[in-house]
Amino acid sequence: MVPFIDLKRLVAKVRGDVLSDWTECLDNCEFVGGPRVGAVEKKLASVLGAPLVVSCANGTDALLVGLQALGVKRGMKVALPNLTFWATFEAVAQLGAIPVLVDIDPDDLQMSLEELRAAHDAHRFDAAMLVHLYGWTSGRLSEIRAFCKERGVALLEDGAQCFGVEVQGEPVLAKAEVATLSFYPAKVVGGAMDGGAITMQTKEREAFVRSICNHGRSEHYSYAHVGWNSRMGGVQAAFLLRVLAELPAILESRRAAAKRYRERLSGDKRIKVYGPPAGVTENGYLNVLTVESKKGQQIVDALKAAGVGAARTYPEPMDAQPPAKAAGAIVHGDLRHSRSICERVVNLPLFYGIREDECDTAVEALLAAAKA
Ligand SMILES: Cc1ncc(COP(=O)(O)O)c(C=O)c1O
Structure with missing residues (x-):
């Protein structure tokens, strides 16, 4: 687990x-x-x-x-x-x-x-x-x-x-x-x-x-x-x-886990792990990925069934929230990229002190879910 x-x-x-x-x-x-x-x-x-x-x-x-x-x-x-x-x-x-x-x-x-x-x-x-x-x-x-x-x-x-x-x-x-x-x-x-x-x-x-x-x-x-x-x-x-x-140790631990996920998943063409653009050093707050032709919820359900905690940050964009209309929100353009990532996004476990073997368990469960 x-x-x-x-x-x-x-x-x-x-x-x-x-x-x-x-x-x-x-x-x-x-x-x-x-x-x-x-x-x-x-x-x-x-x-x-x-x-x-x-x-x-x-x-x-x-x-x-x-x-x-x-x-x-x-x-x-x-x-x-x-x-x-x-x-x-x-x-x-x-x-x-x-x-x-x-x-x-x-x-x-x-x-x-x-x-x-x-x-x-x-x-x-x-x-x-x-x-x-x-x-x-x-x-x-x-x-x-x-x-x-x-x-x-x-x-x-x-x-x-x-x-x-x-x-x-x-x-x-x-x-x-x-x-x-x-x-x-x-x-x-x-x-x-x-x-x-x-x-x-x-x-x-x-x-x-x-x-x-x-x-x-x-x-x-x-x-x-x-x-x-x-x-x-x-x-x-x-x-x-x-x-x-403890900030240096926190950042070191989180960045190492983020890097491990990226490296371990880079060989699978169906999986895209997002990360910082050139010139930006991440803090390892979240692992963010999508799996080709899979909805995020499908993957999260499979991970949870395999004993791996996973999340979807965020499953719905702002414009889909019922109170957005009442607040008079103005929607600019078709918002297609934000809507699409919300449908597909998955986050693997990532926190201070996560062990390599825990990251690897999450990776194995994700690879199996992506294949299914
Ligand atoms: C992007 C973002 N903005 C604002 C907040 C609100 O912060 P708080 O929960 O401390 O009110 C959070 C987190 O909870 C957040 O992730």
Whole structure:
């Protein structure tokens, strides 16, 4: 039996230190905010190469706040890839803005620059969200950033899945105007509960984000904005600090498994394993593959019957979700690449500490399922 994910392997590594940190948190009543939250923000900034980082309660709040920091308001149009986690769409809809759904590049599976350009010509959106999906990023990242700048489109980068990804050796979010992170436990850097963060380049934006994540406060009982209650506490920060200390080992383990899958499956013409474009170093967040002339669900069912945990990230694109219509989503083009990958996508087990023999068991089960 190979699980799709086993968080216990990372927990085992940090358990002793975390327990003693948590005892200190309890003794100091370090529940909301506190020194460990400040320390985790500093550590995140240094690892991500981003000048400023503000923590918050989860990655979805980070998207909401990030969009607000870029001036997104009710009625504005915001472009986003049709292939992403629902939270990306949700944040736009929650602000009363109008999602504009854009297709992906069929090679790297990230939002297509050509489609983004055409969508802007057609719909003149005010902002865009680029999601660094699956553990890598677009091969055209710098062109997408330049295009948005040139057209005056505010760009939010959803970095929930890209912790540790590098572009030409530099952390992917280092130069993002505003980017967001999720510390949902299954992420590359996962917390002990929900958590998130926003990165930015300027002190002005940092002050706005800090305020808006804390009820829009200017003073304890004075408010400059209508904000949210979206804050991190010491218990979560302590856990994240211990996980961040293991980041090199986490990335090494995940990248090795991703590489093993790619190598072991490269000989089978029916199987296509997706991965980072040239110049991009993946973080090993997810294994992403398709099997010729098979639906993804067929393969996942066969893998599960063989005792191998597998998933489908994601089985349906944004435009297929019932609330998308009610949110007034604009569909740009035929979205055929995002729809097609959703039908076919399969993910093999991939997590910190997965063993080579477990990867090999998953490979054997996949090869059998592809042949059947
Ligand atoms: C691409 C993407 N965006 C946003 C989120 C939302 O993050 P959270 O679950 O922390 O709210 C996630 C993950 O859950 C995600 O994968």
